[in-house]
Amino acid sequence: GQQLNQSPQSMFIQEGEDVSMNCTSSSIFNTWLWYKQEPGEGPVLLIALYKAGELTSNGRLTAQFGITRKDSFLNISASIPSDVGIYFCAGRTDSGGSNYKLTFGKGTLLTVNP
Amino acid sequence: GAVVSQHPSRVICKSGTSVKIECRSLDFQATTMFWYRQFPKQSLMLMATSNEGSKATYEQGVEKDKFLINHASLTLSTLTVTSAHPEDSSFYICSTAQGAGETQYFGPGTRLLVL
Numbered sequence: 001g002q003q004l005n006q007s008p009q010s011m012f013i014q015e016g017e018d019v020s021m022n023c024t025s026s027s028i029f030n031t032w033l034w035y036k037q038e039p040g041e042g043p044v045l046l047i048a049l050y051k052a053g054e055l056t057s058n059g060r061l062t063a064q065f066g067i068t069r070k071d072s073f074l075n076i077s078a079s080i081p082s083d084v085g086i087y088f089c090a091g092r093t094d095s096g097g098s099n100y101k102l103t104f105g106k107g108t109l110l111t112v113n114p
Numbered sequence: 115g116a117v118v119s120q121h122p123s124r125v126i127c128k129s130g131t132s133v134k135i136e137c138r139s140l141d142f143q144a145t146t147m148f149w150y151r152q153f154p155k156q157s158l159m160l161m162a163t164s165n166e167g168s169k170a171t172y173e174q175g176v177e178k179d180k181f182l183i184n185h186a187s188l189t190l191s192t193l194t195v196t197s198a199h200p201e202d203s204s205f206y207i208c209s210t211a212q213g214a215g216e217t218q219y220f221g222p223g224t225r226l227l228v229l
Binding site: 033035041042043044048088100101102105106 | 159160219223
């Protein structure tokens with residue numbers, strides 16, 4: 001089955017620093033999604049990417065859909081304490097039927113020191 | 115983003131009992147709902163895909179007779195954990211989508227603890 005490798009597993013940074021995390025896949029995805037999950041909550045959608053090469057921003061967050069369709073990265077600029085949480089990438093093949101399901105990466109735990 | 119609710123938010127039960135978790139799509143009619151399980155410090159694992167009016171599609175390794183899913187309306191899906199055991203203790207999260215290929219929006223999750 002499809003596997004997503006997400007790195008790094010965790011990051012400890014100072015407030016104000018920029019952050020970058022990425023996901024790579026063993027196979028092609030047609031959609032890449034980035035979610036943030038806080039303790040005891042469900043994931044919240046941050047950015048959705050639908051086209052290879054697409055670069056999309058949402059405030060201080062920027063994500064890109066890799067040209068090969070096998071990778072994606074998420075950047076957070078000028079981090080603040082409320083950015084703390086677990087960030088998950090997710091891929092979807094969009095080939096119909098059960099292939100609309102999401103495959104999740106293992107997550108990146110972000111800690112921001114004020 | 116869409117608003118998805120889950121009830122209860124947490125539940126503690128005795129081993130051998132059954133627990134029902136509700137997932138409601140509050141903003142739109144969700145033809146497709148997904149149920150995930152998340153163990154501590156791990157990622158979300160899809161358990162089943164639930165389509166309104168039809169039988170759920172279960173992922174490999176998920177027992178359909180143990181995890182009963184009912185998607186009786188376009189705004190409500192339920193997951194019943196039957197004869198729960200301590201190893202079923204986990205964080206159960208649902209998501210909803212307007213269609214199979216549409217963006218999924220997640221509920222706040224239900225923490226299940228089986229004693």
